[in-house]
Amino acid sequence: MPRQSNVPRPGERVSPSSTPLKVLIVDDVKLNRKILSICLAKDGHTLFTAKNGQEGVELFEKEKPDLVIMDIMMPVMDGYEATRIIKEKAGESFVPIIALTSLEEEKGLAKCIAAGADDFLSKPVTPTILNAKIDSLMRIRALYNAVSEQRNEREREMEFAEKIYSQIINQGNMEETNINYWMSPMSMFSGDILLIARSPSGPINVIMGDFTGHGLSAAMGAIPASEIFYAMTARGNAINEIAMELNRKLKKLLPSNIFLAAGIVQVDSDKGTATIWSGAVPDIFILGKEGGVKKRLESRNLPLGVVDNDTLGSTIEVVALAQGDRLCIFSDGVTEAVRADGEMFEEERLEECLGRHRGSGLLEGVKTAVDKFCGGHSQSDDVTMVEITCDSNAARPMPVATPDVYDGSTSLDWGMVVDLSPNRLRDSDPLPMIMQVLMQDDALVRHKENLFLIMSELFTNSLDHGVLRMDGSLKQTMEGMIQYLTEREKALATIETGNIRMEIKHTTHGDERVFVVRVDDSGPGFDHMAKGACLSETCSMGGRGLQLVRSLCREVVFRGCGNQVEAIYVIG
Amino acid sequence: MAVKTQLSEDGKVLTISVPSRLDITAHKEFGEAYKDKLGPVSSCIIDMAEVEFLDSSALGMLLMFREKAVAENVDISIANCSPGIKKIFAMANFDKLFKME
Numbered sequence: 019m020p021r022q023s024n025v026p027r028p029g030e031r032v033s034p035s036s037t038p039l040k041v042l043i044v045d046d047v048k049l050n051r052k053i054l055s056i057c058l059a060k061d062g063h064t065l066f067t068a069k070n071g072q073e074g075v076e077l078f079e080k081e082k083p084d085l086v087i088m089d090i091m092m093p094v095m096d097g098y099e100a101t102r103i104i105k106e107k108a109g110e111s112f113v114p115i116i117a118l119t120s121l122e123e124e125k126g127l128a129k130c131i132a133a134g135a136d137d138f139l140s141k142p143v144t145p146t147i148l149n150a151k152i153d154s155l156m157r158i159r160a161l162y163n164a165v166s167e168q169r170n171e172r173e174r175e176m177e178f179a180e181k182i183y184s185q186i187i188n189q190g191n192m193e194e195t196n197i198n199y200w201m202s203p204m205s206m207f208s209g210d211i212l213l214i215a216r217s218p219s220g221p222i223n224v225i226m227g228d229f230t231g232h233g234l235s236a237a238m239g240a241i242p243a244s245e246i247f248y249a250m251t252a253r254g255n256a257i258n259e260i261a262m263e264l265n266r267k268l269k270k271l272l273p274s275n276i277f278l279a280a281g282i283v284q285v286d287s288d289k290g291t292a293t294i295w296s297g298a299v300p301d302i303f304i305l306g307k308e309g310g311v312k313k314r315l316e317s318r319n320l321p322l323g324v325v326d327n328d329t330l331g332s333t334i335e336v337v338a339l340a341q342g343d344r345l346c347i348f349s350d351g352v353t354e355a356v357r358a359d360g361e362m363f364e365e366e367r368l369e370e371c372l373g374r375h376r377g378s379g380l381l382e383g384v385k386t387a388v389d390k391f392c393g394g395h396s397q398s399d400d401v402t403m404v405e406i407t408c409d410s411n412a413a414r415p416m417p418v419a420t421p422d423v424y425d426g427s428t429s430l431d432w433g434m435v436v437d438l439s440p441n442r443l444r445d446s447d448p449l450p451m452i453m454q455v456l457m458q459d460d461a462l463v464r465h466k467e468n469l470f471l472i473m474s475e476l477f478t479n480s481l482d483h484g485v486l487r488m489d490g491s492l493k494q495t496m497e498g499m500i501q502y503l504t505e506r507e508k509a510l511a512t513i514e515t516g517n518i519r520m521e522i523k524h525t526t527h528g529d530e531r532v533f534v535v536r537v538d539d540s541g542p543g544f545d546h547m548a549k550g551a552c553l554s555e556t557c558s559m560g561g562r563g564l565q566l567v568r569s570l571c572r573e574v575v576f577r578g579c580g581n582q583v584e585a586i587y588v589i590g
Numbered sequence: 591m592a593v594k595t596q597l598s599e600d601g602k603v604l605t606i607s608v609p610s611r612l613d614i615t616a617h618k619e620f621g622e623a624y625k626d627k628l629g630p631v632s633s634c635i636i637d638m639a640e641v642e643f644l645d646s647s648a649l650g651m652l653l654m655f656r657e658k659a660v661a662e663n664v665d666i667s668i669a670n671c672s673p674g675i676k677k678i679f680a681m682a683n684f685d686k687l688f689k690m691e
Contacts, residue, residue, distance in 0.1 A: 447615065453643070467674030470643035474613050478647065482614075496654050503617050562682070563646035569681055 038062040039152075040081060044074035044100060045089040045118065050141070054087060057145040071095030075103050078113075084159075085152060086115045088135065090126055098126075098133040105134035112162040114155035118143070183237050186244055194222060196287065196412035199404040200381040202351070210349050210402040211240045211278075215251040220288060223251045223260070226347040226404050227280035227322075228299065239272050239323070256458035257284045258334045259432045261295040261322065265330050266431075268323030277323035281347040285339070287410040292345050293455075294335045297321045300353040301365050307342025309376040311369055318437075332435050336451045339408035344380070346372065351401035355388045363391050380405055432459070433523035440513045443481065449474060452520070459524060461531065461589055468570050469533060472585055475563040476537040477520060482506060484541025484581055485516035516540045524589070531589040532572070536582065543580030593623045601630060607637040612648035620651055628662040635691070639670035649682055656687060667691050 041063045043054050051067045058065060066081050068074040071088075072095040078086065086104060090097035101115050117130035117138040130138055136158070137151055199212055209229035216222050225247050229239050243264055250260045261282055268278055279298035286292070296302055297319035304313040318333040339345065348368065355363040371387045372380070381403050388401065434455060436448055453470055456462050462469060482488040486509040492498035521536040568574050573586045593616065594607040606623050609616060628634065636652070652668075659666045667689035671679065679685055 449613075450611070464674075467643060467672070467678055470611075471645045471678060474643070474645035478614055478645065493650065496657070499617070499650070499654060500621065503614075506614075562649060566646050566649075566678070566682060 038064060039084040039156075040064045040066070042066045042068065042074060042077055042081065042083040042086045044068045044071065044086065044092070044097070046070055046092040047089070050089065050118070050143075053143060054148070057143060057148050061149070071097060071100030071103075074100045075107070078104050079107060084113065085155065086113060087118060087139070088115050089118045090130065098129060101130065101133040101135050110166065112159050112166075114159060116151055116155070179237065183240065186241050194412065196407040196409040197222070197224070197404065198381055200385060200401065201403075202401045209237065209240070210351070210400070211243060212402055212404055213244050213247045214404075215248055217251050217284070218254045221284045221286035222406065223247070223257070223282070223284050224347070224404060224406060225260075225280055225282045226299070226349065226402060227278045228349045228351075228402070229278050230276050230321075239268060239276055239278060242267050242271055243278060243322075254458065256455050257282050257293045257295050258332055258434045258455060259458065261297070261319075261332055261334075262327050262330070262432045262434075265322045265325075265332075266327050269326060272323050274324075277321045279321040279350070281317075283345060283347065283406070285345060285406045285408060287339075287341075287408045287412060290339050290341070290408060290410075292337050292339050292406075292408070294337065294345075295319065295332065296335075300348050300350055300368070303346045303348075303369065303372055304337065304339065305344045305346065305372060305375075305380070307340065307344075309374075311373045312343065313337060314365075314369065327431070327433060332433065333437050334434065334455070336454075341408055341410060343408045345406045345408070346380070347404050348384070349400075349402040352384065352388055352403060355392050355401070357392045363388055367391065431523070431525045433521065433525070435522075436520045438518040438520070440516055443485065443516070443518065444510060444513050448520070449477060452522070456522075462524065462533065465533070465587070465589060468587065472567050472570060472587060473520070473522075473535055475567050476535060476583055476585060477518065479563065479583075480518050480537050480539035480541070480581075481510075484539030484543070485518060486510060486513065487541065527586070533587040533589055534584065535587070536584040538578075538582045541581050543578060543582075593619045595623050595627065597627075597631070602632045604628070604631045604634045605637055606634065607639070608641060610640045610642045612641055612644035612651070614645075614647040617647065617651055620655070624655060624658070628659055628664050631664055633665035633667070634659060636666070636668045637670055638668055638672075638675060641672065641675055644675060644678065646682075649684065652684070652688070665689075 038061065041058055043051055043065060045051050045054070045067075046069055055065055055067070066077050066083060068077045070092045074086070074088065075095070077083075088097045088101055092100075097117060101117065104113065104115060114136045115134065117127075117135040118141060119127060119130065119138050120141045127138055136155060139148065139151060194214060194216070197214060199214075201210065201212055211225065211227045211229070213225045214222065225243075227240075227243065229237075246263050246267055247260060250263060255263075261280075264278070264280070264282075280296070281299040281302055282295040283302070284293040292304070294302060294315060296315065296317045298317055298321035301317070302315045303311055304315070306312050315335060315337070318335065320330055324330075353363055353365050353368055367387070368384065371384055375383050384403060385401065434452075436452060438448055442448070449470070452473060453466070456469060457466065483490060486506060488502065488506055488509065492502040492505075517540045519538045521534075521538075523534040525532060525534065564574070567585055571585045571587045573584075575584050576582065577584065592609060596605045596607070597603070598605075604624070604627055606620070608620065624634065636655070656666060668679070668684075669691040671690065676690070679688075679690065
């Protein structure tokens with residue numbers, strides 16, 4: 019796009035225009051006015067003269083000169099006062115004022131500058147010095163005009179960009195009855211995004227994000243991010259798929275210093291679940307219907323757009339919500355609001371504030387608390403927060419129209435990593451959640467029995483033998499099996515250490531679509547290199563399970579010390 | 591989501607309906623469902639109508655059931671499998687061990 023203004027580039031020399039100027043001379047001494055007039059006349063400038071400050075101000079308003087030469091000591095109104103008034107009247111346009119001083123008035127120089135004069139000249143005035151000063155001031159004026167033109171142009175462009183921006187960003191439905199949000203006007207164009215859309219099957223997807231950087235650069239990232247969010251939500255993609263696609267795209271598009279910290283959630287009020295992907299945002303809170311913090315979920319992922327999808331440990335969490343429970347996401351503008359002494363609001367204060375809130379007006383309450391905390395310090399301007407209530411009776415508007423075609427259905431690679439800590443292993447069974455996620459991918463639905471079998475075998479194997487160190491040989495007899503199950507239940511209920519990491523990818527190998535599952539556990543593994551190792555019932559994976567997985571998969575490989583296994587299943 | 595048993599009116603046929611997800615978590619309940627019940631019946635049907643997913647421990651579970659049933663002289667069969675589940679049984683050669691209906 020061609021540059022539309024004659025704004026100077028850095029290093030470019032700005033020349034004063036050679037066109038004659040309108041110059042106002044203010045001096046109470048007739049001889050001085052005469053001398054100045056003679057000095058200036060030969061350059062073709064148009065001259066106006068005034069006998070005191072008062073007259074000077076009047077003439078300034080009438081003639082709008084380009085330059086003022088102002089004596090200081092004058093009757094009626096002195097030069098200081100006249101300078102102040104003229105500068106005020108000139109407003110945004112730059113009219114240089116040269117103060118005329120005699121040597122004994124040198125002490126008054128600082129006062130001249132303070133009143134708004136741009137330069138000074140000692141009497142007696144010589145034509146050479148006067149014209150040099152004028153040239154110099156005209157150069158400054160040209161620069162000033164260039165800068166202000168640039169600023170106006172930038173403002174116009176910002177206004178324009180903001181309009182386009184909000185049209186793109188606000189495609190979703192911000193009027194869902196079970197959602198409250200608060201976005202300070204400053205926050206939107208400073209890189210905060212809040213997008214809300216309903217997926218075809220009913221649940222509501224929300225992304226609250228915060229781009230690093232400010233202004234246009236941050237807004238640039240918000241455009242593809244919102245396109246992806248709306249398109250994939252309309253297609254019914256799962257939260258982790260949206261996160262992975264956002265990450266892939268933002269990594270590709272944005273310079274490395276710009277990325278998106280985001281909380282992406284899907285609230286399914288009918289099922290009473292929230293699926294949460296959070297990367298580098300403050301803790302997400304779940305509050306009970308009657309108030310009180312039920313759960314605080316810390317961020318589990320890197321921000322979006324920093325690393326490749328392969329490296330992004332995309333961990334999602336699924337939590338149960340009771341009717342009336344509220345899920346709240348806050349931008350770091352809340353937790354990092356700073357008061358005068360440098361102290362930040364922090365998550366603890368936020369939790370305390372949320373914990374004691376009762377009834378409606380939660381976000382307003384938080385805003386008030388942050389403002390109160392900051393005192394007069396205006397740090398809380400950059401704030402975005404959203405509150406989603408689990409309410410199966412919430413009015414259900416028609417799903418939003420699909421934005422421009424997104425034909426990623428056949429080539430979309432996605433993946434998911436689930437890290438299971440001892441607490442997670444003890445308290446919940448990850449397989450139903452994982453299957454629920456997988457079934458969002460149309461291509462996987464017809465393989466569901468096989469995929470479940472593969473994942474169940476690999477997971478159970480890691481859990482039983484890697485983490486719980488169960489003895490598989492027990493399983494051969496009926497009595498042994500019962501003993502095995504009893505011991506397993508006991509071991510699982512008291513598990514203190516051990517982790518399992520499941521990594522799932524739907525991707526392309528050559529011209530085939532494949533589903534790759536990799537399971538790592540913290541256990542000691544087994545000698546997978548030994549001949550026939552895996553066919554023994556006492557080894558890590560019982561013969562039957564592995565045989566089944568092997569016959570379903572293209573490839574099953576053990577790695578490490580036998581505590582890592584990867585299975586590749588061909589989708590077609 | 592639980593194992594359910596139903597005895598026919600004449601007391602000769604025991605039907606065991608199993609839950610949608612058949613893996614290690616279902617073992618105990620399944621074992622208890624037929625424990626002490628096979629004696630009086632002449633045949634037992636495992637109703638798989640609900641089953642969406644199963645893994646090798648479910649196969650193990652069925653093998654143990656079969657062992658017990660053979661010892662008690664009970665005629666056993668597996669009914670109402672979805673095509674996907676049927677394929678897994680076929681792959682594990684279970685169709686040679688169980689009557690599939």
